[in-house]
Amino acid sequence: MSPHTGGAADAGIPLAHTVRRPWTDLPAEVRAAVEQRLGSRVTAAVDQTGGFSRGTAARLRCADGSRAFVKAVTREGDPFTVALAEREASVAAAFTPELGLPAPAFRGVVDQGGWLALLFDDIEGHIPAVPWRPDELALTLTALTALSERATPSPVPDLPVWGGALGEWHGWNRLLADEDPLADVPAWARRNSARLAAAEQWFPAATAGDTLLHSDLRSDNILVSGTEVTFVDWAWAARGQPWIDPMVFALCAAVQGHPDPQSVLLAHPAGRAADPAAVDSALAALAGRFVVSARQPATWQTAPVRAFQRAEAAACVRWLRARTGWS
Template identity: 40%
Template sequence: MSVETNPPAAGVRVPWPEVHPLVREAVAEFLGGRVVEADTQPGGFSPAAAVRVRTDGGRRAFVKAVGPEPNPDTPAIYRSELAIAAALPASVPAPRLLTGFEVEGWVALVFEDIEGRHPAQPWRRDELDQVLAAVGEMSAALTPAPIAAPPIAESFGPMLRGWRQLLEEEDTAGLDPWVARHLGALAELESGWAAAAAGDSLVHADLRADNILLTDDRVYVVDWPWACVGAPWFDLVCLLPSIGMQGGPAPHELFADPDPGVTSVVAALTGFFVRHGPLPDPPGLPTVRAFQRAQGVVALDWLKRRTGWA
């Protein structure tokens, strides 16, 4: 299967006029004025509205809103984000939640509007260093976790079993020859990821360039629906394959900790990408599989280096 080089982290967004009218009315009422400007933001995969709005009185906000179509799973993800965003302390480098609500099957979140930009593609070294430093600072600030969140094994246990699923399917057609040779060992290595990733840090667990905003003096991390409690290095390990895929240094150049537990987590992430990348696109998410496949190429190279298996 061909792999697209550096596919965009962008999906199909719902334009503001297509958001449920009761949601638009509630947003306008909360902001205290009629919305006269609505600028859709393309980054991210969810089939939802992501809009920077301005009222006739000049007030600005960032609005996320999703209904039950076209992907019925997305509203539950937004409910999770609403709960997490409402609980995050001010010390977390995330935009402040102003309000959130549900109406007619739609879930809406209204955040402060950040005048920021995503990291450049391909990655610039100065921005990469700024982001890596911020990720380290965030990890330290969120240890121990300042809010209640599910343990990492509970959040991702059903997802991170790609090698074991492939082993059970007994179908190695199209797999990388190295993977096919080591599939049993990869399944065993992957099975230890949850114990390795356990910890007491609040982790974002979905860190990529499209979930990062840069201002002149600060790094903001957005979109927290998958936040959970785990090892302090988990966010960095999750971020590195996308950095390598998007023109930055390879993961092994940025993180060389030889801890076998890290290798187990890298195996689990790689298995997820390799197993899910070839699957059909989920409803309303036509770009996510290409992104997973591209990350899988980088992650697999990292895994081969970390295991040292011939």
């Protein structure tokens, strides 16, 4: 399924997209192992372009009429990408039907010929339009509310804490320690950089919690089918405060054209109940991380990621300025 851009390109809205290796380019032994796992020969494949990973992603149709979704990465490529695939497989295996989570059913792993392939049920649906339409935004928020309720406390054991290595979330502090001129950030952020650095230091305590989080709720990780919404791509699953997923979703919606992330956050019960200072701390930490990450060298492979990170940093700063009222 290709992203429905809804004029996003014309509006200058960054899209999560990449150049992927098509299904037909996978080694024959890998494709044969996938077919064996599915129990039927693959007769058609529709390659996907959403997201930032360069691994294979395709919707498959089999000779027996069944459908599946496959994600595959080579073990000879980026170790980080392989680690994410392995993590997603372990998380997906823990999503039993009894949990009733809005996630695709997992059909297993194929580890063959130097490739790791994850198999899921193929969800009949489409990626939401960006800029976000009010009806699809409302449906997604309803599904996210249900997810937060079912996922507190987290039904998946041994999930990492949201945020991972804390050093990656001290961007403002590192920039100030290096006496960075902050020439690439808005003037408001330069004036308030010390406040942002102080806010992000509270990040671990502000975000600690025991709710299962998706952590990466961009439009390309959401499928809408009628009134049903499914969240896909759980590689970044973690545990933390229940307002984190609504905050991340609101931020991504702002990056992709929504004018008011605060209203999106407050449309979720956990967002309304959140400690404002805790949300400010998380947004400050996100902004600092995105500023630092967006400065990394961009190749033709990573340029879309860097563009999205720059947009995320700018959206965080705009939102914080509106939330805090700092001079």
